[in-house]
Amino acid sequence: MTNTKTLAGALLLTTSFGSMAMAQTELTMWYHGGGNEVESAIITQIVDDFNAGQADWMVTVESFPQGSYNDSVVAGALAGNLPCILDVDGPVMPNWAWAGYMQPLPISDAAIEGHLESTIGRWGGEVYSVGLWEAAVALYARQSTLDELGLRTPTLDSPWTLEEFMGALEAAKASGKYEYAFDPGMAWTGEWYPYAFSPFLQSFGGDIVDRSTYQTADGVLNGDAGLAFGAWWQSLFTEGYAPGTSQDPADRDTGFIDGKYAFSWNGNWAGVATLDGGVEDVVFLPAPDFGNGSVIGAGSWQFGASGTCAHPEGVAAFVEHALQDKYLAAFSDGIGLIPSTTEGAALTANYNAGGALEPFFGLSEAQALVRPVSPGYVVAAKVFEKALADIANGADVADTLDAAVDEIDADIERNGGYGH
């Protein structure tokens, strides 16, 4: 009798689950977290919860290492092999949307209300992608250094001016205690350059491209503000304030912790490592104001629907599910990134009121500026990176920026204005 009941129960269960599985439509998803165990575990949890919580959709995940993810997506698009749910880096999204790799995400306004604006990917007036977190950059310093050098501690309301910032670098240099006063992070190449350094240009009043039309970089990258930025940028290296492009990556990772640098321009992801490295009095200072306000980069990884996905409404349902505060907090606690809502931040260990990394949330709210929202950004970013490296290595500022403008403009023209 017992065996009969057990058998009947098992049949009932398998039949029920089988029916549910049969009813669910599969949504494949590509994710950039391959190799990050914590991130993968959280994504798996979110997907498992989603799959178990409704009967319409079944998400399956394929993880990719971040370093090669974009190339895999482009190859997948060429081969007609894209998944339904795409994970996309914020500044790359307009390019993928323009190229047809992505389609608008039919997500409700209520689902993204209250989220940091920089975590919402918009193109052509429509939402294409939404992120669960943000990243921010700050000027790392020791409070003891500021005190010893007699420097004012800058705040969000009153950041350092150009004169104060250069005064701080000069004071650090004159103290003779540091190999370099300032570590901008020259050893990190690629997207770090436009993400971390274009805000300096924007604070001077320039930009990578003219955002009013997105048809040219002329006048903004090589205008008066651009030239002033370029001269200042070059002076960091010619005056010996910062290590150049040959910086040892090891020094980039540990130079500030080891006391080789007085100030370091670094992201929130390095905050915990810095604290763990014994820098107990680390302070995360806002970006200096070089004349046009303090600016830091913005826009991190987000979820959207691929251009070939037949069920964008299923993608939206998954994204809305993933945007729950508990998941934002889980990601933040797990990998150190900034939750996209204040409610999510309140649930975290580091970004809640009084948390060790709380200043980064304020920085994102107050200073974040997304990189140029244009399909052409992916090319302009590489041109900008090369120009900054060349200027740091002693190239003529005006000539280099003019050449960069020519290259960016030629690319925009070649692509018919990129649909702006």
Place this chain on the structure above:
Amino acid sequence: MAAVNADNHGLRLVTRYVVLTLIAIIFIFPLIFMMVSSLKPDLQLLRDTSSVRAFLPVGDISLNNYTAAFSRAPVGLFVFNSVLVTGATVVLSLFLCSMAAFSFVFLNWQGRDLLLSVIIATLIVPFETIAIPLLLLVSKLPWIGFDGLSFGWLNSYRVQIIPWIADGLTVFLFVQFFKDLPRELIEASRVEGATWWQIYRRVVMPLSGPVLATAAILKFLVMYNQYLWPLIVVQEETYRPVLVGLQYFFQLNTAWGEIMAYLTVITLPVLAFYLVLQRAFIASIASTGVKG
């Protein structure tokens, strides 16, 4: 006078060994650095890079990086995939390319020299220039498997193996080697009534040890170091090779110790393969002048 010559000889010998030792050290230092660093925690590893400690297993030494590397990525699967793809490609490549070379050298047929020139000309075409057309091609090719007829080779072993079997360099190596074989051997075999297949299998190939070793090692290195091709044709982790797997270790905070542990592990098959074939490889270099 004889004593002076003996002294000179000894001095020359010592000088030669000192120079060779220095060169050997220069070549082996990166390997030592990799293996030693794989035993250190990241902070210590980075701090040691500016001193000789980088090459010494000192400080906080452990196998933690290996444990972490195997935990972060399916290292065993990646190594298995690479060894499988590489092994299959090397074997098939040696077989097909040697047969092609045999045909070019020993058989007379119209257009032989022209076709050989075309094949050798492919050596100057960078793979990057044909990667996209090849991707589009393999994404639509038919295949008959256990599930019947299907289209598209993406996410499979075959897509990593078949396009790499035939290549100009391997054919060229065999052609050059076969040309130096005594013609009398072939002619005598023909007179004895041997078929071309028998000559290929029983006469030519048994004499081709050095070129087989050279071609195998060169092919092995190319295939084991594949990155771009598997990156664009394999989206499933199940089929990823070791170098694509290396990307798993470059996160926001790069795990340098784990990278060194991973590199140490994936270097082992290469070293083992080379050690097995090194005698034949060196003999081939000495006899053919091929510098790989």
